[in-house]
Amino acid sequence: MSPLERRCRTLLRAYPRWYRRQRGDEMLATLLEASQPGQLWPSARDARALIVGGLRVRAVLEQRLSTAANLRLAAQLGAVLTVLVVVVGSMTNFVMMGPRLWVYPGPGYWLAYGLLGLAAVIAAWFAPRPVVAVLAVAAAVAGARVCWGRDVAAIVPAALLVILAVLVFLGERMPRAWLWLAGAWFAANGLQALTPVLTQHYRYPPLTVVLWTILATVLLWALVDARPAMAVAIYIACTYVVSHLLGYAGYGLALPPVFSLQVVVPAAVAAVLACGAFWRLRRQKAL
16 A cells, blocks of 8 residues: 555545445545655645545534434533533542542542543433433532532533433434544643643643634534534533623622623623524525
């Protein structure tokens, strides 16, 4: 196998396996016939066409489902992204307590909350539906125990865990192609949260750029699959708008002004993302 053929086969992995079985050899032959003698790498044009084409084929399920079903899947992913950030926070609190673990019971609940929440997220893809429900409710209860009487905003991830279980019971399961997004999101948030603990650099952890890179990737991904963009809109609304307002209410503080930048900016970003993703979903259904 020549280096060019090997690299073309690697690019063809952008397409799902069933598509490669049906048309992979034909596409590979076309690429090799159009190549120049001695060429070692696919052209930038061919590489871009293969990657974009593969993503479009992987998103074909979006066009087969109804708009309501796609919105349910986007809501599942939005709940997952929000819960994963809370899971990271719980596990970070556990790590930061260090030697006080044996004299203060809180970290045990934080660890349980984190592990159960992570298990519920993984189960949403792989486990039977009753298992998802049990794990989600258990994680919500553990979260309520951790934040009982202290943080009203904790009701958001607890509610999202229950909503996730309900949406899974409604029938649709998130595509496994979304696992990379959840995994990268969890890893980046976890490493960013632990950076100050491990290195004492408390300002601007370097891994912040990874989170922004993931969000930029999701926006580009919206060109072929709008549901992850809708999920990010849900995450922003839950994390920066709803939780923020509940936090004010929980501490007995006056609500921030209606036009406070802390509320308006994330709300506007979430609204723009949600509207754009919804328009994209409706447009693809009309094609």
